[in-house]
Amino acid sequence: MAGKIDSAGYEDILRAAGVRVTRPRRAILQIIETCEDHPDATEIYRRALKLDKSISLATVYRTMKVLEDKGAIHRHVFDNGPARFENAAHEHHDHLVDLDSGQLIEFHSDRIEALQEEIAARLGYSIERHRLVLYGRKLRK
Amino acid sequence: MAGKIDSAGYEDILRAAGVRVTRPRRAILQIIETCEDHPDATEIYRRALKLDKSISLATVYRTMKVLEDKGAIHRHVFDNGPARFENAAHEHHDHLVDLDSGQLIEFHSDRIEALQEEIAARLGYSIERHRLVLYGRKLRK
DNA sequence: TCATATTTGCAAACAGTTCTCATTTACATA
DNA sequence: TATGTAAATGAGAACTGTTTGCAAATATGA
Numbered sequence: 001m002a003g004k005i006d007s008a009g010y011e012d013i014l015r016a017a018g019v020r021v022t023r024p025r026r027a028i029l030q031i032i033e034t035c036e037d038h039p040d041a042t043e044i045y046r047r048a049l050k051l052d053k054s055i056s057l058a059t060v061y062r063t064m065k066v067l068e069d070k071g072a073i074h075r076h077v078f079d080n081g082p083a084r085f086e087n088a089a090h091e092h093h094d095h096l097v098d099l100d101s102g103q104l105i106e107f108h109s110d111r112i113e114a115l116q117e118e119i120a121a122r123l124g125y126s127i128e129r130h131r132l133v134l135y136g137r138k139l140r141k
Numbered sequence: 142m143a144g145k146i147d148s149a150g151y152e153d154i155l156r157a158a159g160v161r162v163t164r165p166r167r168a169i170l171q172i173i174e175t176c177e178d179h180p181d182a183t184e185i186y187r188r189a190l191k192l193d194k195s196i197s198l199a200t201v202y203r204t205m206k207v208l209e210d211k212g213a214i215h216r217h218v219f220d221n222g223p224a225r226f227e228n229a230a231h232e233h234h235d236h237l238v239d240l241d242s243g244q245l246i247e248f249h250s251d252r253i254e255a256l257q258e259e260i261a262a263r264l265g266y267s268i269e270r271h272r273l274v275l276y277g278r279k280l281r282k
Numbered sequence: 283t284c285a286t287a288t289t290t291g292c293a294a295a296c297a298g299t300t301c302t303c304a305t306t307t308a309c310a311t312a
Numbered sequence: 313t314a315t316g317t318a319a320a321t322g323a324g325a326a327c328t329g330t331t332t333g334c335a336a337a338t339a340t341g342a
Contacts, residue, residue: 020288020339041329056291061330077218080299082329096261099269107260115253116275123246125237125277132273134257136266161308161319182299197322202299221330223298283342290337296330306321312314 017070024059027051032073032087038104040082078104078133094132158211165200168192173214173228179245181223219245219274235273 010029014021027048031039039047045060064085067073076084078097093106112132120127151170155162168189172180180188186201205226208214217225219238235253237246253273261268 022289022339024290054291058292058331059290062289065331075221077221080216080218080224083221096264096266098266105264105266107264109256109260112253112256112260115250115256116273119248119250119253120237120275120277121280123237123248124280125239125246125275126280127275127277128240130273130275132257132271134261134266134268134271136261136268139262139265139267141265163308163320165321195322197324199300199323200321203320206300285342286340288337288339290335292334292336293332294334295332298329299327301326302324304322306319308319309315309317311316 013067013070013072017066017072019066019070023052024048024055025063027055028060028063029067032067032085033089035087038076038084038086040084042082044085076131079135094134096134096136099135099137154208154211154213158207158213160207160211164193165189165196166204168196169201169204170208173208173226174230176228179217179225179227181225183223185226217272217274220276235275237275237277240276240278 010026010033011021013029014025019025028044030051031044031047035047041057041060041064044064045055045057048055048060064073064075064083068075068085072088073085074088076086076095078084078095091108093108094112096105096107097103098105116127116130151167151174152162154170155166160166169185171192172185172188176188182198182201182205185205186196186198189196189201205214205216205224209216209226213229214226215229217227217236219225219236232249234247234249237248238244239246257268257271
């Protein structure tokens with residue numbers, strides 16, 4: 001039922017991060033744990049209001065930073081848009097942006113990952129993280 | 142000598158784009174044609190002031206948009222920083238960001254490009270453009 | 283229950299970028 | 313070479329996304 005905050009395992013992530021388990025944080029975590037898309041801060045705020053009607057946008061931003069620092073979420077910036085977030089628990093993937101619909105498609109390629117490592121090594125670097133985004137349009141068949 | 146605007150071929154790009162050749166545009170184009178780095182709008186503005194001391198930051202932004210629309214420059218956003226620009230005439234490459242120094246290293250891999258095409262095709266898409274950025278640190282040898 | 287350090291909501295501040303508008307300028311045509 | 317007009321400009325206000333300062337509220341350990 002919307003409006004109720006599920007107290008399930010979400011709290012563990014916060015406790016593991018060594019920060020206090022508060023009502024706003026539980027709401028935000030529940031959202032990013034269960035959502036299927038890549039919401040930005042305003043959208044998370046909108047959704048969180050249904051779970052905790054006194055939450056503020058500032059707290060959303062603060063919580064996203066905490067979660068990002070703890071490695072619990074990833075932050076993406078597509079083109080020049082607002083930052084968008086996703087659960088880091090999902091296995092690693094890159095993104096393809098449908099330029100017509102704006103839809104985000106996830107994909108993964110071990111071969112690309114391996115090539116990236118190879119290139120970085122050749123340049124004398126080790127990769128800490130990377131961002132690969134393809135911008136394209138549907139092929140008409 | 143700094144302060145003089147070289148009227149060489151830069152204008153062609155503007156004329157080819159079907160826009161008027163103005164003093165501020167000539168200054169900006171000369172900068173992005175000759176610079177070796179990836180300046181942001183404020184930095185381009187700073188440099189342009191030496192060539193045309195009445196130029197405004199708004200015009201820098203407007204010109205960057207015109208040039209981007211015409212395909213003459215590329216716009217990059219690294220992490221959450223300001224947009225940075227580079228001459229599209231350089232052959233295509235991706236970037237490696239040195240997380241310690243902030244240095245940008247350019248690289249290119251036909252194999253990665255080919256893999257990207259392959260993946261997009263498998264998903265039913267054709268790639269219009271892409272962004273690949275590696276964030277890493279120097280290996281100690 | 284209590285003490286206290288953390289977190290919060292709010293509003294103000296901030297950075298980067300875009301917009302409005304009156305003035306200036308490029309340049310096609312005469 | 314002069315001129316009319318649409319395009320471009322500079323200045324600053326406005327806007328979007330994000331961060332911060334602060335007093336009040338709250339989570340957690342004792």
